[in-house]
Amino acid sequence: MIHNIIRDKPTRLFIFLGGFFIANAVIAEIIGVKxxxxxxxxxxxxxxxxxxxESGLSFDLTVGVLPWPIVFIMTDIINEYYGVRGVRFLSVLTAALIAFAFIVFYFSIHTSAAGWWRESQVANGVPDMQAAYSQILGQGMNIIFASLTAFLVGQLTDALVFKKIKQFTGEKRIWMRATVSTLFSQLVDTIVVSYVYLYFSLGFSFPRVTAIAMVGYTYKFTIAILCTPLIYLIHAVIEKYLGRExxxxxxxxxxEMQKIS
Incomplete structure (x- = not known):
C-alpha cells in the first residue's frame, strides 16, 4: 500500500511542494528576528x-522576507494542481507546526544552561551563550501571534484571489493569477503583521507603522514581479514530470473543486 502511494507521481509532487512550502515558512519565522x-x-x-x-526611512527589512516569496510561489503552484483545499490544508498545517516550533523554543530557552556552555564562546565575542540563545529564539515570541495571523489571512487571500482569476481566465494567463494573487496576499500579510505587531503590540504611531508597511510592501511587490518568470519555469518542470495528460x-x-469550495 505505502509503496503504491510513494510511487504515485501526484502524491509525490504534493509531498515535495508541501515540504518545501512548510520548510520555507518555518525558516522565515525563525530567521526573521534579524x-x-x-x-x-x-x-x-x-x-x-x-x-x-516619517523621516529617515530606508529599506531595513526582516531577513524573513528572503525565503517568503517562495512560500507564495508554492501556494500558487499547489492551487493550480490541487485546488484551494490543498492550499488550506497546508496553510493550517504550517501554522500549527510553526506554533509547535515556538512552543519547543520556549521550553528549550527555559531549561537550565550548563555553566561551561554559557561561557564557551567568550573567545568568539559571545560572553553569555544563554542570553544569546534566548534573545535569538525568544525574540520571535513577541511577533509570533501577529505573524501567524498574517500568514493565515494572507494565504487564504492568495487562494481566494487565485481561484477567482482562474475561474475568469481558465487555463490562460498564468502570470495574471499567480502574480496578482501574490500581490494581494502580500499586501494583506504586510498590513496585518505591521498593525497587529507594531501598532497594537509596540505602540508605534499610525503614520510610522503605515510608512514602514509601505516600504516593506514595495520590496515584496518588486520581488513578486521579478519572480513571475519562475512560475512558468516551475510549471514546465511539473508538466514534464507528470506528463501533459x-x-x-x-x-x-x-x-472543478474550486467551483464548489
Whole structure:
C-alpha cells in the first residue's frame, strides 16, 4: 500500500511542494528576528526618505522576507494542481507546526544552561551563550501571534484571489493569477503583521507603522514581479514530470473543486 502511494507521481509532487512550502515558512519565522539593510547588502547608497511625515526611512527589512516569496510561489503552484483545499490544508498545517516550533523554543530557552556552555564562546565575542540563545529564539515570541495571523489571512487571500482569476481566465494567463494573487496576499500579510505587531503590540504611531508597511510592501511587490518568470519555469518542470495528460487532468480537477469550495 505505502509503496503504491510513494510511487504515485501526484502524491509525490504534493509531498515535495508541501515540504518545501512548510520548510520555507518555518525558516522565515525563525530567521526573521534579524533586520538587514537591503542597500548595504548590495552596496547601494543608503536610502533616506520621508513618507507620511516619517523621516529617515530606508529599506531595513526582516531577513524573513528572503525565503517568503517562495512560500507564495508554492501556494500558487499547489492551487493550480490541487485546488484551494490543498492550499488550506497546508496553510493550517504550517501554522500549527510553526506554533509547535515556538512552543519547543520556549521550553528549550527555559531549561537550565550548563555553566561551561554559557561561557564557551567568550573567545568568539559571545560572553553569555544563554542570553544569546534566548534573545535569538525568544525574540520571535513577541511577533509570533501577529505573524501567524498574517500568514493565515494572507494565504487564504492568495487562494481566494487565485481561484477567482482562474475561474475568469481558465487555463490562460498564468502570470495574471499567480502574480496578482501574490500581490494581494502580500499586501494583506504586510498590513496585518505591521498593525497587529507594531501598532497594537509596540505602540508605534499610525503614520510610522503605515510608512514602514509601505516600504516593506514595495520590496515584496518588486520581488513578486521579478519572480513571475519562475512560475512558468516551475510549471514546465511539473508538466514534464507528470506528463501533459495527467497534469491537465489534475488542473481540471482542481478547477472543478474550486467551483464548489
Amino acid at each position: 533586520i538587514f539593510s537591503l542597500e548595504d547588502t548590495f552596496g547601494f547608497t543608503k536610502a533616506s526618505f520621508t513618507l507620511l511625515g 495527467q497534469a491537465a487532468n489534475m488542473k481540471k480537477s482542481a478547477m
